Structure formats: C-alpha cells, structure tokens
Amino acid sequence: MAKRTAVIDIGSNSVRIVIYEKTSRYAFHLLREDKSKVRIGEGAYKQGGMLQEAAMQRAFETIEEFVTIAKSYKVRKILCVATSALRDAPNRDVFIKRVSSRLSLNIKVIDGAQEAQLGGIAVANMLPPNNYVTIDIGGGSTELASIQNGMIVEQLSLDLGTVRLKELFCDEGRFDDAVAYIKNAALAIPPSYLNRPIAGIGGTIRAVSMAYMRYIGYPIKVLHGFSYTTKAITLFSKKIYQRPPQELKLLGIKSERFDVIDAGTLIYTTLLEHLQAPEVTVSQVGVREGRFIQDLLRHQRHMRFPTPINPTMQSLIDRYIDDLEYVKNLKRTALELFDLLHEKLQLPVAYRELLGHAATLSNIGVELNYYDFERHSFYLILHSIYGMSHRETLLVATLVRYHTSKEPSEAFIQKYKTLLPKLKEIKGLIYLLALASSMLKANPKTLPFEVTWTGTQLHLHSLAKNHLAIEKLKRLESPIKIIID
Amino acid sequence: MAKRTAVIDIGSNSVRIVIYEKTSRYAFHLLREDKSKVRIGEGAYKQGGMLQEAAMQRAFETIEEFVTIAKSYKVRKILCVATSALRDAPNRDVFIKRVSSRLSLNIKVIDGAQEAQLGGIAVANMLPPNNYVTIDIGGGSTELASIQNGMIVEQLSLDLGTVRLKELFCDEGRFDDAVAYIKNAALAIPPSYLNRPIAGIGGTIRAVSMAYMRYIGYPIKVLHGFSYTTKAITLFSKKIYQRPPQELKLLGIKSERFDVIDAGTLIYTTLLEHLQAPEVTVSQVGVREGRFIQDLLRHQRHMRFPTPINPTMQSLIDRYIDDLEYVKNLKRTALELFDLLHEKLQLPVAYRELLGHAATLSNIGVELNYYDFERHSFYLILHSIYGMSHRETLLVATLVRYHTSKEPSEAFIQKYKTLLPKLKEIKGLIYLLALASSMLKANPKTLPFEVTWTGTQLHLHSLAKNHLAIEKLKRLESPIKIIID
Incomplete structure (x- = not known):
C-alpha cells in the first residue's frame, strides 16, 4: 500500500478534502478531491465573527463524512487546517473541541501569513518557475505571497473574501461600497507586490479562468498553468459580473458558485488593477497542496523539491x-x-x-x-x-x-x-x-x-x-x- | 512481478513478437509488439519451398534479437510458432535445429488447420460475439475458420499468400493469372462458409482497413472491432490496387507493405466476393493471441474465457x-x-x-x-x-x-x-x-x-x-x- 495523506481545509465558503498518494520519496499524485459548500462562516460577519450553531453542526457532520472518505482510502494521516472563518471566530474553541473529541481530528487554525505561505509553497513547487505574486481569494480573506527565486519572501492577508463581501455588501446591492472596501483593503499591499506576474489561486479564480478558457477555445483542457493577460481577463469578466444565472450557465460556471461570483469577480479584477499585474498564471494548487508539501518536506531545510525533481x-x-x-x-x-x-x-x-x-x-x-x-x-x-x-x-x-x-x-x-x-x-x-x-x-x-x-x-x-x-x-x-x- | 509471456510467430512475410502481461487469472494486456520483415520464405516458392540460406540466417538473427527483447521484459515463457513458410519447406529441420540448439527455443510448426484454429480462438474470445467466418491472409497461406456459438466448428487453409502471389504472379505483372489462381483456390471453400459475417485477421486486412478508416474519418481511432460492408471495402480497394507509392502513402499505408499490397488486396476482395460476405469486422488479434489464449486456457475444457469475464x-x-x-x-x-x-x-x-x-x-x-x-x-x-x-x-x-x-x-x-x-x-x-x-x-x-x-x-x-x-x-x-x- 502506497502512502496516502488527506488534507482537510475548513474555509469560510466550503470545506474541502484532498487525498494524495506518494509513489516515491518526492512523487505524488491526487487521488481524490471533494468539497461541500458548508459555509461555516454563514451569518457570522454581522455577528462579530461568532460561528452560528447550525453552521457549526453542518460543518461537523461534513468533516465526519470526509474522515470516513479518508479512511476508505486507508490514509496514513489526516492534516486539517482552518482559515479565516475560524480565525475570526471568538467561539472557535467550541467547534475545535467538538471535532477533536468526537472525531480525534486536530484542527490547526492558521493565521493569514501562514495561509499565504502555504499557497506560496504550492505555487513555488508546482507552477513553472517565476517570481510570482500569488493571490488566493477565499470566502473570508485573500492572501498574497511574494515569491523570489522559489522562496516566499513576503506574505500578506487581507480581510477580503467572497462570502464576507456578499454578506456585507452585495446581498444588499451595494456594489459601489464593495469596490470602495476592496480598494481600501488593497492599500495595505506594499509596492514590492506591484508589476509582477500573478499566480492565481482559489475557487473564484479557477471559475473565472475556466470560463475564459472555454470562451476562447483554448486547445489544452488543463487549467493549471493556463495563463492570460490582465487586460484580457478584465475584459472577459464583464460577461460574468452582475449577469443573470442563464448567462453564467452558458459560460460553464457551476450553479453552486453563482451567489459569490459577483463578489469574487470584483475582488479579482480590482486587485489585478491595483497590482498593475501584466499577466496571470492559474494555479490548480493552493493551501491544501501547500500543507501537504510542507508535511512531505518537513525534514528539508527549504520548502523546495530538490532540483531537478519534478514530482508529477x-x-x-x-x-x-x-x-x-x-x-x-x-x-x-x-x-x-x-x-x-x-x-x-x-x-x-x-x-x-x-x-x-x-x-x-x-x-x-x-x-x-x-x-x-x-x-x-x-x-x-x-x-x-x-x-x-x-x-x-x-x-x-x-x-x-x-x-x-x-x-x-x-x-x-x-x-x-x-x-x-x-x-x-x-x-x-x-x-x-x-x-x-x-x-x-x-x-x-x-x-x-x-x-x-x-x-x-x-x-x-x-x-x-x-x-x-x-x-x-x-x-x-x-x-x-x-x-x- | 506480474506473469509475462512472449509469443514469436514466424510467418512467410515477417517474424513477429508479442509480449503479454497477466494481471489476474483471465486478464491480460499487451506490453509490446514488434515485427521484422524477415521474409524467411524469400525465393522459396520457385524452389519447391526450400528455404534459402541468406533468408534463414536473417531469420535466425532476428529471432535472437526478439529473444533478447523478451528477456528484457523478464518473460516467464516464450512460445514460438511457425506457419506456412516452414510448413512447406523440405529443409525446415536445419532451421529448427539451429534455433533450438543456439537459442534454446522450440519452434512449433503448425499445420494449416491449427493455424486457422488459433485465429479462430483469438476472434471468438476478443471480438464481439458473432458467428464469424475468420479470414487470415498471410504471406504464404490464408486460413479460414468457422465460428458457431463461440466454438470453432470448421477450419480450412488455402495456399494463398501475399508473398507467394507476389513472387509467382504479381512481380511479372500477371495479375489476371493471380485472380484465376485465387478463384481456383477458393473453390475448396465449403458452402457453409458463405453468406456469413467475416472477421478479418492479418497485416493485409489491417492495412486496407486502417486506410479505409482514415479515409472515411471514422471517429474512433481503434482498428479492432471496426466494421464495414463488403461493398464499401471493395469499392475503396480500387484506391489501393495497382496504385503508385505516392498514392499509397497518402492513404497512410506504410512503405514496408507496398510490395505485397496488390497481392493482398486481390486476395482479400476476391475472397470476400466468393464468400458473398455481407460485412467485415476487423480483428487486431490473430494467431499470436490465439496461441497465448490457448496456453492461458490450457486447463479449461473449452478455449473460452468463463462467462461473464472480459479479459480486457x-x-x-x-x-x-x-x-x-x-x-x-x-x-x-x-x-x-x-x-x-x-x-x-x-x-x-x-x-x-x-x-x-x-x-x-x-x-x-x-x-x-x-x-x-x-x-x-x-x-x-x-x-x-x-x-x-x-x-x-x-x-x-x-x-x-x-x-x-x-x-x-x-x-x-x-x-x-x-x-x-x-x-x-x-x-x-x-x-x-x-x-x-x-x-x-x-x-x-x-x-x-x-x-x-x-x-x-x-x-x-x-x-x-x-x-x-x-x-x-x-x-x-x-x-x-x-x-x-
């Protein structure tokens, strides 16, 4: 039996699981990926971040099912990380203890810098080498990391997230306020992040990029590594932003993303503009893969696969x-x-x-x-x-x-x-x-x-x-x- | 290490090797196939079937290389069969002994009925079930087998082969004599073979069928199981028969087949007409696979995989x-x-x-x-x-x-x-x-x-x-x- 590891990632919008199989010391491939739109942070943004009981119960039961799936793959370990929804929640310990005592699973709540770091590790090891700035748009927060020569040299977390903006602004039609909020948050980005090639991470960027890929009839059906100019994607995003469901469906966007696609598109294009980024390369890998690689390389000095190994x-x-x-x-x-x-x-x-x-x-x-x-x-x-x-x-x-x-x-x-x-x-x-x-x-x-x-x-x-x-x-x-x- | 078996098949036109790997009792897949246009029967048809020394030496050295290949795959056994060229050769023992003593490989010379039987076994087990008549056009002979309910009930071997006809007639431009020869040989086919669906085996039928497949833009790039009407292939064969090399190349026919394609096409279409066959299904498998299956099922009562097992x-x-x-x-x-x-x-x-x-x-x-x-x-x-x-x-x-x-x-x-x-x-x-x-x-x-x-x-x-x-x-x-x- 090859060595298998599961990573469960509790985000604000969805809970996800990936299961990897190692075939040799540095080689691995994905066996399974799943997600459930648990939205553990539902209703929390207007309650000072307090997790609501119904959302916690939903999350608990989903994680329980994910653990069952992981066990059916006979994984050796399950790594579990939680990001902004739990980070921001004053009552997070209630949830963490429930999961720990009933499922024997330790949730590691990571801060924004660590989250950015994990996305950076994934990108630095799995995209073609470049001095990227990563953008990882999540449900509650958005992380950026700056990569230089394969190492993450800076990182940053912004309180910008699709669910957060949806609940605070978009649900009430306050799109201008949303833009102002994003622009204000973006002021925290240091100048060193500007004018750099972008590596795009997360469900929003994947959904927008996949729709664009289909739209232009791109000949390779692989999202990871697909790249385009900021100009092109900004223009294309007008076909998504504030458009009715039937138009989104025609673009191939999945229905479960409809309710956060406006907030997501807004964050994405506004940040790209602010960053004056020339181009974006899409990454299929992010926090989960970063966490897996971090574990895989835990005995290495740097979070890098030894040259010239390409794990895939x-x-x-x-x-x-x-x-x-x-x-x-x-x-x-x-x-x-x-x-x-x-x-x-x-x-x-x-x-x-x-x-x-x-x-x-x-x-x-x-x-x-x-x-x-x-x-x-x-x-x-x-x-x-x-x-x-x-x-x-x-x-x-x-x-x-x-x-x-x-x-x-x-x-x-x-x-x-x-x-x-x-x-x-x-x-x-x-x-x-x-x-x-x-x-x-x-x-x-x-x-x-x-x-x-x-x-x-x-x-x-x-x-x-x-x-x-x-x-x-x-x-x-x-x-x-x-x-x- | 999974169990691997090589089959070497010494035909009149080429010597071929296949290597199969078993993954469970009745499941196997092809690891390697190779051929060399050794033409062991070269010059023999006008010498009473006597193998010529140069051809024998060429065949010996090629078989030696095939044995090396088989060993590089760590096969457990090598099965070796020879068909019409050796069957017809008065001096075949010289060759058989040389191979046996120097390569420790036993060549089993099979008669026409056995050859037809092996093709039939392959077809009965590997094509969609039907009461086929198989046609296997080789370099020296052509075999037919009649399949009823998955069993081979009759078989027949005719002295019709591509190399044989090439040397006896086509090289001298005597195409009408070739047709007369084929028609005469076909008289030996019993009426029970007429009006039946055909399973087509061998390099000639594969080459003609592959060219036809490309020509009509067939959407599935798999030759095995491809089927067409006799009418269609007869019409199409006019694009092959007695056409210059550049036209054959455009049809995707490989250059090493050019010299026997006229004789092959002639045998194929003349037999189809004689058999009044409505349609043909192409088989990628034949004598070699039949020999492998025969060995695999040697402890079974019938040469059939147990229902409902599909080996592939x-x-x-x-x-x-x-x-x-x-x-x-x-x-x-x-x-x-x-x-x-x-x-x-x-x-x-x-x-x-x-x-x-x-x-x-x-x-x-x-x-x-x-x-x-x-x-x-x-x-x-x-x-x-x-x-x-x-x-x-x-x-x-x-x-x-x-x-x-x-x-x-x-x-x-x-x-x-x-x-x-x-x-x-x-x-x-x-x-x-x-x-x-x-x-x-x-x-x-x-x-x-x-x-x-x-x-x-x-x-x-x-x-x-x-x-x-x-x-x-x-x-x-x-x-x-x-x-x-």
Whole structure:
C-alpha cells in the first residue's frame, strides 16, 4: 500500500478534502478531491465573527463524512487546517473541541501569513518557475505571497473574501461600497507586490479562468498553468459580473458558485488593477497542496523539491515505466544526438532538456494500450505534468506523439498553433528522438552503435547485429546523411 | 512481478513478437509488439519451398534479437510458432535445429488447420460475439475458420499468400493469372462458409482497413472491432490496387507493405466476393493471441474465457481500480435504479449490462489525473476494451464521461453521431449513473438510502446523515421527481 495523506481545509465558503498518494520519496499524485459548500462562516460577519450553531453542526457532520472518505482510502494521516472563518471566530474553541473529541481530528487554525505561505509553497513547487505574486481569494480573506527565486519572501492577508463581501455588501446591492472596501483593503499591499506576474489561486479564480478558457477555445483542457493577460481577463469578466444565472450557465460556471461570483469577480479584477499585474498564471494548487508539501518536506531545510525533481513527472515515471534502464539509455542517446546535431538542425539549446523529458516519457502510453501508444503517451503527458509551462509540456508531448513515424498532421498543427514553436524545430526534435529510439529498437542496456558526426554525415558504426535497429533506421526519413556500417 | 509471456510467430512475410502481461487469472494486456520483415520464405516458392540460406540466417538473427527483447521484459515463457513458410519447406529441420540448439527455443510448426484454429480462438474470445467466418491472409497461406456459438466448428487453409502471389504472379505483372489462381483456390471453400459475417485477421486486412478508416474519418481511432460492408471495402480497394507509392502513402499505408499490397488486396476482395460476405469486422488479434489464449486456457475444457469475464475489462479493473467494494456498490445501485426506472425513462433492457460496465469503470481515469477524470476514463475505455462492439464501448465510455455533471456537448454528439443511440436514451442512462454516484458520494460500502419508486416519484429515505450525497442530489438535474427525507 502506497502512502496516502488527506488534507482537510475548513474555509469560510466550503470545506474541502484532498487525498494524495506518494509513489516515491518526492512523487505524488491526487487521488481524490471533494468539497461541500458548508459555509461555516454563514451569518457570522454581522455577528462579530461568532460561528452560528447550525453552521457549526453542518460543518461537523461534513468533516465526519470526509474522515470516513479518508479512511476508505486507508490514509496514513489526516492534516486539517482552518482559515479565516475560524480565525475570526471568538467561539472557535467550541467547534475545535467538538471535532477533536468526537472525531480525534486536530484542527490547526492558521493565521493569514501562514495561509499565504502555504499557497506560496504550492505555487513555488508546482507552477513553472517565476517570481510570482500569488493571490488566493477565499470566502473570508485573500492572501498574497511574494515569491523570489522559489522562496516566499513576503506574505500578506487581507480581510477580503467572497462570502464576507456578499454578506456585507452585495446581498444588499451595494456594489459601489464593495469596490470602495476592496480598494481600501488593497492599500495595505506594499509596492514590492506591484508589476509582477500573478499566480492565481482559489475557487473564484479557477471559475473565472475556466470560463475564459472555454470562451476562447483554448486547445489544452488543463487549467493549471493556463495563463492570460490582465487586460484580457478584465475584459472577459464583464460577461460574468452582475449577469443573470442563464448567462453564467452558458459560460460553464457551476450553479453552486453563482451567489459569490459577483463578489469574487470584483475582488479579482480590482486587485489585478491595483497590482498593475501584466499577466496571470492559474494555479490548480493552493493551501491544501501547500500543507501537504510542507508535511512531505518537513525534514528539508527549504520548502523546495530538490532540483531537478519534478514530482508529477516522477509520479508518471514511478507508475508507468517498467524498464527504467532502457529509458535512461534512450534519454542518454537522444541527448548525445542533440549535442552532435543541434547546430546542423538549428535547434536552440533550450530544447535539450525538453528532448530529455520526451525520451524519458516516450513509452508511458503503453500502459493504456500498446496500439497507438504514442498518442496515449501524448495524452498522459499533456494532462499530468505540472511545473512546466503549457508550451513546454505540449512540445514534450508532441515529440513523443510523433517520434515513431508520422509527421504532425495539418489538423494537429492548426489546433495547437498558438502554443507550438516553428514546425522546422519540432521536426528536428522529433527526428532526434526517432533516431535514438530506432537505434535502441531491441531494448539494449547500452547503445549498440558508435556514433560520429563528421560535420556533413552521421556515421553509425554497429557494435552488434542490430537487425531490428538497422531495419528501422533505413526506413527513417532523415534530413541528414546517415552511414551505417 | 506480474506473469509475462512472449509469443514469436514466424510467418512467410515477417517474424513477429508479442509480449503479454497477466494481471489476474483471465486478464491480460499487451506490453509490446514488434515485427521484422524477415521474409524467411524469400525465393522459396520457385524452389519447391526450400528455404534459402541468406533468408534463414536473417531469420535466425532476428529471432535472437526478439529473444533478447523478451528477456528484457523478464518473460516467464516464450512460445514460438511457425506457419506456412516452414510448413512447406523440405529443409525446415536445419532451421529448427539451429534455433533450438543456439537459442534454446522450440519452434512449433503448425499445420494449416491449427493455424486457422488459433485465429479462430483469438476472434471468438476478443471480438464481439458473432458467428464469424475468420479470414487470415498471410504471406504464404490464408486460413479460414468457422465460428458457431463461440466454438470453432470448421477450419480450412488455402495456399494463398501475399508473398507467394507476389513472387509467382504479381512481380511479372500477371495479375489476371493471380485472380484465376485465387478463384481456383477458393473453390475448396465449403458452402457453409458463405453468406456469413467475416472477421478479418492479418497485416493485409489491417492495412486496407486502417486506410479505409482514415479515409472515411471514422471517429474512433481503434482498428479492432471496426466494421464495414463488403461493398464499401471493395469499392475503396480500387484506391489501393495497382496504385503508385505516392498514392499509397497518402492513404497512410506504410512503405514496408507496398510490395505485397496488390497481392493482398486481390486476395482479400476476391475472397470476400466468393464468400458473398455481407460485412467485415476487423480483428487486431490473430494467431499470436490465439496461441497465448490457448496456453492461458490450457486447463479449461473449452478455449473460452468463463462467462461473464472480459479479459480486457478485467485488466482495466485490475490495474485502475483501487476501491473495488465501492465500485461494486455503485454498480449494484445503478442497476437497482435501472430496474426501477427504465420503463419510466423508456430505456431498452439491453442497456442494463452496459450501464453496469459504466458504473464499474466510472473512476478509472483518476489514475491519469483526478481533474477531468471522467474524460480520462472515457479515453481509457474507448481505447482499451475489446470484445464489445464500438457502439457498445462508446456508449459505456459516454455514460462515464458525462455522469458527474455536464451534458454531452453538441460537438461530441456530432462527432460520434453514427455510433450513438438516441440522445434521450443516452441522457436517461447518464442520469441513472449520476443518481447512483451522487447517492454514494461519500464512498460508503453499502447504499445509505432506502429507495422506492411510487410510479410517479422516487423516494430516497436517508439511512445516515448523508450531507455530501444530499448536497449532490439537490444539484442534480432530474427528469423525475425525487423526494429525499
């Protein structure tokens, strides 16, 4: 049984659970996610933050069900954090004790700085590296963290939340007051947060971004890592803000979010404007994943996965690669060919690492079905890898998809054209992977050819019989002259 | 380490290897397939079948490489069969002894009847049930088997093969003589084979069918189980027969098949005409899979998987389902709802079994990525299940894809319209699966509701708190009235 951990997160709007499975020391993947719109803070904002009994009971029973779910997955531990609703509640101990005594579950109430920190940890480890400012819009509060070189250097919590604003202003139609309130809160943001790329966290940003993604017909159906300009999302948000339910439904927004979407959109766009942020990258991960990673890396000095480990890629390797020795040989061979030929093929050196990833992941689709496994590998890579940009992930997936024979079709190029590099570069990289995989057709543990590049031709000196490899190499359409002996 | 078996098949045109992994007693999936166009029978047809030394050496070295590949997969056994080229060769013992003494591999030369039998076993177990006549066009011979109620009742081998006809006639442009030869050979086919649905086996039929599939823009990229009328394929074959390489390439036919495609197409269409066959279903499996299944079922009385086991579905269950108890509960619940509501929803009883499959497989996509797992489950089901028709597999996959919330999109319906039932029926089935999965939102081991159908409304009496389930049920768009208490 692999090690599994559940994280329960008690927010003001909803209570959520995630369950992760570790497949090796630093590799994990999500097994389950669920939420219930418990709204534990309901009615509290106008009562000095006092939790109401009905809301507490609802929350208790939901957490009880989540614990049952966690147990059905045989998790080793359940981590439980609570954010602003409990933070602000004078009577929170009543609730905490009830959960602790009846469910043996310890709720850790985290302050705003810790909450911002957890979102930052998740983003710093799971989005493509950048000096982001994270924005995590919740039901009761909004957290910001400033990331520099993978470390969280500042954090901030604002009393801005979707449920809070809904109850204080929006329910009474006082939208102008809501804007003034947000702008006032935003004054607390230090200048160091301005003009930075944003990483967007939380249900509001996910809902708005998902609607935008559908609206523009974005070709990759993965929200995590999706990015857009502030200008574009601000314009698009007018299709959401103060619009009737049927319009929201057409945009693909789920009905359970309708009642807080106005407050959420308002906070989001007002903050983006205030921050003078050029662009946003959406994060599917936040406080829960941050808490999980914090626990996973508790013996590390920094809250960072050791370079060059990518936890999601490692998880694919753990789960889908059978013959690791062959894969390492393939990667080594592909990179050796890259080093010999990249100038001739006019391939930027930046692609070297991506070619290595493609070699590593080239066969993972076999697990789904051997026939057409290249297409299944493509599908797996595109939907499972975090920590690289969509452009990078797509390029890796594309090399894998086409490395055994055919060229990318016109329809394929057309579909992904906004995210792909020049066709000539794609073809050059595909060729290198095809060449490496042909030379290793018979799954040897070492490279059965001696390879030299004369500057005009590639000389492959066969160190064994290599019938299968040579048969394959002879059929390969090659942009450079190959001599096999 | 799961149990793995390799099968090497020495044909007249190519030598092939498949490697299968068993995940439970009757469940297996393909790990690897490879072939080399060894053409062991090259030059033999005009020499009384005598194998030529160069061809034998080529075959030996290729088999040696295949054995290395098999060992790299740590297979427990290697089964090796040889068909017409060795069958016809007076000097075959030279070759068999060489392989046996140097590679410790025993080649079993099978006669035509056994070869037909193996193809029949593969088809009877891996295509949707039907009283097929199988046609397996090889390099040296063509086998036919007659299947009745899952058993092979007759078999036949004809000296018709692509390499044989190429060397005897086509290379010299004597196409009319080739046709006469085929027609003459076909006279040996008994009348009991006529007017029957065909299961098409072998590289020629796969190549022609794949080209046709692409040509018509068939929406499912799975060759196994693809079916068409004799009329359609006969018409299409004119685009292949005696056409220049560039036209073949445009049709997606691989260059290594160009030299035998004329002979192959001629045998295929002439036999279909002679057999007066109404339609063909393509089989991706044949002699190799038949040999593997024969070995797998060697202790059974009949060469049949016990009902209701579907080896490919069982393999998905073995590899992708973690909480089998939950899945069984979901299936039971979905079927119970079907029994209560199928009349009201006007759902044919034939869909009951497919709904059960959908319930069983509804969560398998989580293994790929939790987000959008319904879409990943759809993808897995569509590409991995054999033994059902494409229509059935697609329906199962569609129910899974849409059971958590959204309706099938217009684009989806449009793409698959030729293979889907009425939208109303799809929606009814999706609804039942959605209802069952909502009731079991918290992964209980039993159904936490008492369900009654009054004829006008569905009464769900809650046997526990069921917060998560009730929250989900209330959001479900329901075509019938539901009372929850």
